[in-house]
Amino acid sequence: MGFKLFLLLEKFLMILPKKARKGFFTSLAILGYYLSKRYRDVADKNLDFVFDNTLSADKKDEIIRYAFKNLAYNFLHVIELRHMSKEELKAKVSVDNIDVLEKVHKEGRAVVYVTSHYCSWELGGASIGAFIEPIIAVYKKMKNRTYEQWLLESRGAFGNISMEKTNVVKPLIKALKKGMGCGLLIDTNINQKDGEIVEFMGKKIRQTTTPAFLARKYNAAIIPVTIVTDDEEHYTLKIYDEIAVQKTDDIQADILKATQLQADWLSSIISENPKFWFWLHRRFKNDYPEIYR
Numbered sequence: 114m115g116f117k118l119f120l121l122l123e124k125f126l127m128i129l130p131k132k133a134r135k136g137f138f139t140s141l142a143i144l145g146y147y148l149s150k151r152y153r154d155v156a157d158k159n160l161d162f163v164f165d166n167t168l169s170a171d172k173k174d175e176i177i178r179y180a181f182k183n184l185a186y187n188f189l190h191v192i193e194l195r196h197m198s199k200e201e202l203k204a205k206v207s208v209d210n211i212d213v214l215e216k217v218h219k220e221g222r223a224v225v226y227v228t229s230h231y232c233s234w235e236l237g238g239a240s241i242g243a244f245i246e247p248i249i250a251v252y253k254k255m256k257n258r259t260y261e262q263w264l265l266e267s268r269g270a271f272g273n274i275s276m277e278k279t280n281v282v283k284p285l286i287k288a289l290k291k292g293m294g295c296g297l298l299i300d301t302n303i304n305q306k307d308g309e310i311v312e313f314m315g316k317k318i319r320q321t322t323t324p325a326f327l328a329r330k331y332n333a334a335i336i337p338v339t340i341v342t343d344d345e346e347h348y349t350l351k352i353y354d355e356i357a358v359q360k361t362d363d364i365q366a367d368i369l370k371a372t373q374l375q376a377d378w379l380s381s382i383i384s385e386n387p388k389f390w391f392w393l394h395r396r397f398k399n400d401y402p403e404i405y406r
Contacts, residue, residue, distance in 0.1 A: 116259050127196050135189065135345075142185035146178055156180055156392040158404050163314045163383075179388040183232065186345065190235040191267045199243050199271065206240045206340070210352040214245055217334040217355065223289040224248075225324045225333045227356075227375050229300035230391035231382065233348055237340035238296060239271050240350045247272030248294040251281050253301070282323065289331045297324050299375050302396050309369050311376040314383065318400045325371035329358040335371065337378045341389065353378060 126134050146153065156177040160168055168176075194202075217224055226241060226248060228234065238250055250268060254277045255261040265275045273296075276284055285295050299321055308319040328335045337353040356378070358371040383390045397404055 116263075123192055123195075126192060134193075135186075138185040138189040139182060142178075142182040145185065146181040149181075152181075152393045153177055155395055155405065159392045159394075159396065160387075162397060162401065162404050163316065165315075176388045176392060180390075180392045183389065184391070184393065187233055187235045190233055190239075191264060194235065194239050194270050195267045197270070202236075202239065202243055202271070205346070206236055206244075206348045206350055208240065208244050208350045208352065210354075211245065213336060213352050213354055217336070218246075221292070223292050223331070223333045224294040225289075225328050225335050226294060226296040226338050227299050227324050227335055227378075228296060228338050229298060229379055229382075230394065231300075231339050232341050232389040234340070235268070236348055237338065237350055238268060238273060240340070240348075241294075241296065241338065242273040243271035244350070246294050247274065248296045249274050249276050249285060249288050250296040251276055251278050251285075251298070253278055282327075285323075285327060286331065289327060289333050295327075297321065299324065300379060300391075300396065302394070302398050304399060309372055311369070311373045313376040314380045316397075316401075318397060320372055320376055322368050322372050324375065325358055325368040328371065329360060329364070329367055335375065337375065339382055341386070 126137065129137070157173055160173045160176060214224065224246075228237065241248055250273050252265075252268075252275050255264075268275055288295055301321075303319055303321055305319065308321045310317050311320045312318075313320065324335050327333055335356040335358065337356065338351065339353075340348050340350050342348045356371055356374045359367045361367055395405055
């Protein structure tokens with residue numbers, strides 16, 4: 114019953130003028146900011162940890178408020194993508210530096226896209242599928258399976274295939290061998306067995322090594338990608354240069370070096386504009402659990 118009401122709300126929102134629909138989600142973000150002390154605290158602790166308590170209270174509050182708005186807009190984009198044509202998406206998102214990918218594809222190599230919860234990650238993933246190539250996007254299983262199916266339908270609107278992260282490596286290998294790309298998030302909290310320690314924003318944290326492992330073993334290209342906006346109406350999908358993976362006799366060292374380079378890339382875009390990152394997530398809970406106590 115609850116999900117049916119949610120679908121009715123979706124239909125109602127899509128009937129509204131675009132400006133009114135966006136205004137609704139802006140208001141939702143403001144409400145979420147004031148009602149969710151728990152996530153305000155998580156964001157505040159993340160910012161203190163990453164920036165060594167150097168940010169003023171006003172600056173932190175500005176970033177945290179935007180984090181709530183950014184999350185709300187991602188939810189808005191999920192809804193809109195379910196009803197959006199490729200032409201409408203093209204009017205909203207442009208692609209920068211696509212030559213990098215054209216070069217890789219001419220070489221006959223598959224692409225491992227590495228990305229993060231930065232700005233409108235939902236629009237970013239859809240734009241890769243729509244304007245570059247359909248990819249396998251890895252996600253974490255949700256508790257609400259009905260909502261999960263709704264979300265995955267949106268993410269698959271432009272050809273992407275979603276695969277749950279449990280036991281996903283073998284399917285990814287098969288896809289890469291066929292020349293199909295895959296998308297992996299590198300900014301989620303992970304268990305000790307799932308990654309290696311790298312330096313991220315000046316902190317020692319654990320990060321997934323899967324992109325480096327896949328790229329090294331199957332001659333794929335690690336291509337960082339993110340999305341940004343100046344006006345929250347028009348977005349740019351930014352393609353970065355390939356992160357090369359060395360092939361020496363020391364496999365683990367090769368993988369660790371490429372994983373560190375990915376962390377360096379992510380650190381650089383967050384440092385450049387920290388408001389776009391998803392500060393509401395307990396990113397460091399396994400490596401630094403004391404932060405959230």
